[in-house]
Amino acid sequence: MKRSLAGIAILAVVAGLLYYAAGRREVELHQREFFVMGTLVSITIADTDRATALRAMEAAEEDFRYMDRTWNPWKPSALRRINQLLASTEWFSVAPSVEPLIRDSMELYERSGGLFNPAVGGLVALWGFNRDEPPTTPPPREAIGDLVARAPSMADIEFDGIRIRSRNAAVQLDFGAFAKGRAVRIVTDLLLEMGIRNAIVNAGGDLRAIGRRGDRPWRIAIRRPSGEGYLAVLETRGDESIFTSGDYERWFEYQGRRYHHILDPRTGYPAEGVSSVTVVHGDAGLADAAATALFVAGPEKWPETARAMGVEQVMVVGSDGTVYMTPAMAERIRFEEEPPRVVIRSP
Ligand code: AMP
Numbered sequence: 001m002k003r004s005l006a007g008i009a010i011l012a013v014v015a016g017l018l019y020y021a022a023g024r025r026e027v028e029l030h031q032r033e034f035f036v037m038g039t040l041v042s043i044t045i046a047d048t049d050r051a052t053a054l055r056a057m058e059a060a061e062e063d064f065r066y067m068d069r070t071w072n073p074w075k076p077s078a079l080r081r082i083n084q085l086l087a088s089t090e091w092f093s094v095a096p097s098v099e100p101l102i103r104d105s106m107e108l109y110e111r112s113g114g115l116f117n118p119a120v121g122g123l124v125a126l127w128g129f130n131r132d133e134p135p136t137t138p139p140p141r142e143a144i145g146d147l148v149a150r151a152p153s154m155a156d157i158e159f160d161g162i163r164i165r166s167r168n169a170a171v172q173l174d175f176g177a178f179a180k181g182r183a184v185r186i187v188t189d190l191l192l193e194m195g196i197r198n199a200i201v202n203a204g205g206d207l208r209a210i211g212r213r214g215d216r217p218w219r220i221a222i223r224r225p226s227g228e229g230y231l232a233v234l235e236t237r238g239d240e241s242i243f244t245s246g247d248y249e250r251w252f253e254y255q256g257r258r259y260h261h262i263l264d265p266r267t268g269y270p271a272e273g274v275s276s277v278t279v280v281h282g283d284a285g286l287a288d289a290a291a292t293a294l295f296v297a298g299p300e301k302w303p304e305t306a307r308a309m310g311v312e313q314v315m316v317v318g319s320d321g322t323v324y325m326t327p328a329m330a331e332r333i334r335f336e337e338e339p340p341r342v343v344i345r346s347p
Pocket residue numbers: 115116117118119120124129174175176177178244245246249250261262263264265288291292296
């Protein structure tokens with residue numbers, strides 16, 4: 001539930017920014033909102049006739065719902081069946097609706113140095129972050145240690161044509177860090193194919209924007225990790241995706257400590273030192289995966305991971321409020337209020 005509320009909060013901000021000063025050319029916007037992948041998705045289309053926009057938004061929603069059903073490891077789905085078969089360590093034919101996600105995740109896993117690791121589904125389930133309601137207590141230390149020792153990783157997966165197997169029975173796929181980005185990419189590609197040139201596909205604050213909003217760029221608000229309102233604003237250029245991973249999306253408190261949903265595969269515990277990571281990139285799927293990987297990399301090591309994953313525009317908000325940025329991000333971001341400490345680091 002926390003995640004959806006955060007989504008609504010940022011959408012409200014974005015929507016507020018969409019209605020802009022009088023005196024400029026009026027832009028006709030078409031908008032559709034629906035709840036999918038545990039978040040509120042909003043599609044906004046500009047400079048398109050009503051009939052085309054409505055057709056496109058309907059098709060987009062249908063595709064989103066299909067991907068949600070297919071890629072959800074915790075409900076009856078193609079992915080859940082794949083997880084059952086991976087646990088057998090035997091060869092089997094992989095569903096074509098999931099295959100590209102697995103292949104691309106294997107590459108992103110390598111590039112992230114193992115920090116983006118969708119094979120940690122077992123760990124996600126152990127923590128209870130796979131349920132609608134957040135958990136209330138951390139799992140036993142021994143159970144976490146046992147699973148980390150079995151080291152499930154994307155490198156355990158082998159392909160032979162369309163057949164696949166895992167050498168490690170502990171591998172359970174959870175694309176929570178990647179599927180939303182991939183879905184946003186696919187749905188925006190669909191809009192482009194239907195002739196739409198100016199639009200935003202926004203999944204709870206993570207989005208891809210194409211074209212412009214009439215005579216000016218789309219303006220995107222980035223949520224403040226702690227507290228209300230937004231931290232900064234970006235104006236998009238052409239075709240860009242902006243994805244944020246934050247410790248405020250799914251979390252619980254136990255005995256005075258906060259535990260969130262982004263897990264460090266090396267320790268089995270929530271990654272420490274960072275509150276949020278925002279990545280801007282041309283590929284929404286890569287932006288999504290990289291935001292998660294950089295979060296796990298932490299406030300010191302994130303530039304190395306950014307370089308390895310090929311992302312140049314990054315903003316990291318440390319747990320102490322320090323804002324770290326790459327030069328390419330610093331050059332374009334506008335803060336609502338100057339952060340207490342800013343550190344510029346090249347990837
Ligand atoms: P995101 O909000 O994109 O950072 O994705 C977080 C979600 O991805 C979590 O809710 C888990 O389902 C999953 N996840 C957690 N830790 C990792 C990790 N290190 N690598 C890949 N997926 C993860």
